[in-house]
Amino acid sequence: MLTGFTAALLVLGLLAGAVAAETVHGVVVFSRHGDRTTKHYGAQALTSLGATQNFQVGSSYRARYLTAGSPHRILNISEFSYVSSQVYATAPSQGILLNTATAFLQGLYPPLVGLDPQVASQTLNNGTNSTSPLNGYQYVTLQGIVGNSPDAIWIKGDDGCPAYTQAGDSFKQSTEFMTRNAETRGFYRGFFPVLQSVHDYKSADNMSYAKAYDIFDLINVARIHNATSPARSVTDEQLFQLRTLADSAEFGDNYNRTQPARSIHAETFAGGVLAQLNKTITSRGQLKFSLLAGSYDTFLAFFGLANLTAVDPDFFGLPDYASTMVFELFSSDSASASSFPTDPDAELRVRFLFKNGTDGALAAHPLFDSGVDSLAWPDFVDQLQPRAITTTAEWCSTCQSQVDFCAALNQTDSGATASSGGGGSGGGLSNAVAGVIGAMVTLGVVAIVGALAFLLLWKRRFALGATPDAGVANGEKRSLRSASHGSGGV
Numbered sequence: 001m002l003t004g005f006t007a008a009l010l011v012l013g014l015l016a017g018a019v020a021a022e023t024v025h026g027v028v029v030f031s032r033h034g035d036r037t038t039k040h041y042g043a044q045a046l047t048s049l050g051a052t053q054n055f056q057v058g059s060s061y062r063a064r065y066l067t068a069g070s071p072h073r074i075l076n077i078s079e080f081s082y083v084s085s086q087v088y089a090t091a092p093s094q095g096i097l098l099n100t101a102t103a104f105l106q107g108l109y110p111p112l113v114g115l116d117p118q119v120a121s122q123t124l125n126n127g128t129n130s131t132s133p134l135n136g137y138q139y140v141t142l143q144g145i146v147g148n149s150p151d152a153i154w155i156k157g158d159d160g161c162p163a164y165t166q167a168g169d170s171f172k173q174s175t176e177f178m179t180r181n182a183e184t185r186g187f188y189r190g191f192f193p194v195l196q197s198v199h200d201y202k203s204a205d206n207m208s209y210a211k212a213y214d215i216f217d218l219i220n221v222a223r224i225h226n227a228t229s230p231a232r233s234v235t236d237e238q239l240f241q242l243r244t245l246a247d248s249a250e251f252g253d254n255y256n257r258t259q260p261a262r263s264i265h266a267e268t269f270a271g272g273v274l275a276q277l278n279k280t281i282t283s284r285g286q287l288k289f290s291l292l293a294g295s296y297d298t299f300l301a302f303f304g305l306a307n308l309t310a311v312d313p314d315f316f317g318l319p320d321y322a323s324t325m326v327f328e329l330f331s332s333d334s335a336s337a338s339s340f341p342t343d344p345d346a347e348l349r350v351r352f353l354f355k356n357g358t359d360g361a362l363a364a365h366p367l368f369d370s371g372v373d374s375l376a377w378p379d380f381v382d383q384l385q386p387r388a389i390t391t392t393a394e395w396c397s398t399c400q401s402q403v404d405f406c407a408a409l410n411q412t413d414s415g416a417t418a419s420s421g422g423g424g425s426g427g428g429l430s431n432a433v434a435g436v437i438g439a440m441v442t443l444g445v446v447a448i449v450g451a452l453a454f455l456l457l458w459k460r461r462f463a464l465g466a467t468p469d470a471g472v473a474n475g476e477k478r479s480l481r482s483a484s485h486g487s488g489g490v
């Protein structure tokens with residue numbers, strides 16, 4: 001079954017790029033979650049259907065970028081065994097987005113036994129063969145990023161950002177909003193009987209365009225999953241209208257040409273994309289595949305920021321579950337290219353592609369109203385950098401944010417030295433690191449005292465036979481910013 005599916009994907013991958021004579025050196029992929037439970041109660045989780053969707057999309061990326069014979073195969077990427085230096089995967093520390101990334105990665109690097117039994121089994125000195133559990137399941141490292149870490153801004157720059165919240169809320173004061181709100185009163189009230197059982201939709205007055213996404217989401221999810229819900233009587237045509245209204249409300253919340261603060265999350269995302277692509281370049285192609293899992297609001301804001309809506313009105317619409325956008329770093333000319341370009345500025349280009357849900361084709365679209373489907377790396381940087389937020393300090397001041405790491409930057413006055421673009425070790429989104437080094441110096445005394453206390457404790461526990469588990473404190477830390485602003489967009 002799996003092999004048939006994989007073979008079909010391979011054929012699709014081959015067809016899609018039959019004419020290309022170019023070499024891909026690295027990609028940055030941003031993915032939305034698949035099907036999930038409703039967002040209304042704030043406990044949304046990926047469903048088995050959703051996991052399958054993210055898995056399928058991951059498989060299609062495998063077919064395009066990893067499989068031998070694909071014209072878009074990333075140069076020298078490991079086809080079967082995951083190689084940690086080649087792949088960087090990250091998601092905010094929220095179950096639904098961590099699982100989204102995991103399901104995608106299961107498709108990208110499936111269990112080895114089905115791929116290559118030879119690679120899957122290791123022969124021990126006594127002659128016994130050993131294979132990892134679940135048919136050689138591969139453990140691709142995934143970096144979860146807690147909300148109060150400076151690195152959280154690259155995927156979720158809207159959380160903990162008062163300037164964004166204010167700008168988004170001002171949509172409700174626009175004539176566009178008020179007109180639509182008035183025009184759709186009757187339409188929304190008509191759905192009151194459908195949502196009557198939802199505890200906080202107490203009166204028909206609650207039903208309005210101001211709640212466009214929430215109402216669409218409750219009804220859409222109930223139609224798919226809840227056998228006893230009256231939402232099952234909502235017609236396709238009605239759902240389409242609910243969706244289209246939600247499209248406009250969410251786009252309005254996340255982009256306004258004359259109010260950049262509405263798209264702060266797209267600006268930080270742009271900074272993250274620049275950093276990751278640059279890491280592929282500065283490592284001369286060692287980092288090959290970056291995966292980020294995030295929210296639909298970042299898609300919409302980026303569609304506006306990068307002028308995609310100016311080219312195709314479909315970009316005003318919410319991306320379907322498991323949608324992905326990808327930035328492809330490639331050199332044109334030789335299909336025979338076998339090494340990283342010696343002059344990246346002259347030889348490398350960037351292409352943007354979008355895949356709507358699981359069924360949409362992965363298609364290229366011109367960025368920045370350029371009219372062409374790829375740009376030379378320096379031109380891409382010239383266009384994206386002015387639209388991007390590339391340092392933590394810039395985010396802190398743009399947002400007027402009061403989160404801890406912003407206060408720390410203020411105290412040490414090290415904002416001016418915060419690094420921009422890339423750098424750092426490994427494949428991570430580590431723009432922020434230099435910016436917080438100053439803060440760390442200030443906190444150094446505290447840290448030394450803390451370290452001593454830890455050592456003493458460690459020795460005592462060790463003496464008592466307990467194992468030291470320093471990681472727990474960090475791992476369990478609750479996200480301050482998610483607590484204050486919920487999980488926008490997910």
Ligand SMILES: *[C@@H]1O[C@H](CO)[C@@H](O)[C@H](O)[C@H]1NC(C)=O
Pocket residue numbers: 076078083338339
């Ligand atoms: C290809 O990748 C392998 C590791 O998977 C590495 O040892 C080798 O040097 C790489 N070759 C080139 C040309 O980059």
Ligand SMILES: *[C@@H]1O[C@H](CO)[C@@H](O)[C@H](O)[C@H]1NC(C)=O
Pocket residue numbers: 117118121123127128129
């Ligand atoms: C162990 O695996 C190797 C390679 O796949 C194979 O040639 C060999 O027959 C296996 N040995 C046993 C005892 O299964």
Ligand SMILES: *[C@@H]1O[C@H](CO)[C@@H](O)[C@H](O)[C@H]1NC(C)=O
Pocket residue numbers: 124126127128
């Ligand atoms: C071979 O060694 C492994 C690891 O020590 C052990 O689990 C396994 O039972 C051994 N196999 C045989 C046939 O002794």
Ligand SMILES: *[C@@H]1O[C@H](CO)[C@@H](O)[C@H](O)[C@H]1NC(C)=O
Pocket residue numbers: 170171173174175176177252256257258259
């Ligand atoms: C966009 O922002 C401007 C102010 O910069 C405001 O006048 C206008 O109403 C906004 N439009 C929408 C649809 O929010």
Ligand SMILES: *[C@@H]1O[C@H](CO)[C@@H](O)[C@H](O)[C@H]1NC(C)=O
Pocket residue numbers: 200201202203206211
């Ligand atoms: C419904 O209206 C009541 C009263 O205005 C309000 O307290 C409640 O938060 C509203 N519920 C929703 C989902 O908007």
Ligand SMILES: *[C@@H]1O[C@H](CO)[C@@H](O)[C@H](O)[C@H]1NC(C)=O
Pocket residue numbers: 197226227228229230
């Ligand atoms: C399914 O719909 C029924 C009827 O509206 C409701 O009482 C129930 O809470 C819903 N179940 C879920 C899991 O939302």
Ligand SMILES: *[C@@H]1O[C@H](CO)[C@@H](O)[C@H](O)[C@H]1NC(C)=O
Pocket residue numbers: 257304305306307310368369387
């Ligand atoms: C492209 O997007 C930028 C950033 O939002 C905006 O300033 C500019 O007006 C847009 N251009 C077009 C043609 O829409």
Ligand SMILES: *[C@@H]1O[C@H](CO)[C@@H](O)[C@H](O)[C@H]1NC(C)=O
Pocket residue numbers: 313314315316317318319320354356
């Ligand atoms: C993606 O699909 C949705 C629903 O099918 C549609 O509303 C939206 O416009 C599509 N987006 C793009 C960029 O095609």
Ligand SMILES: *[C@@H]1O[C@H](CO)[C@@H](O)[C@H](O)[C@H]1NC(C)=O
Pocket residue numbers: 400401402403406407410
């Ligand atoms: C940082 O300093 C600026 C300017 O003095 C101030 O407006 C802002 O509130 C400060 N931020 C924090 C988090 O303390």
Ligand SMILES: *[C@@H]1O[C@H](CO)[C@@H](O)[C@H](O)[C@H]1NC(C)=O
Pocket residue numbers: 274275278282381420421422423
């Ligand atoms: C890429 O990284 C290098 C080295 O850290 C840096 O000098 C350069 O400015 C970065 N370029 C971009 C576009 O971020």
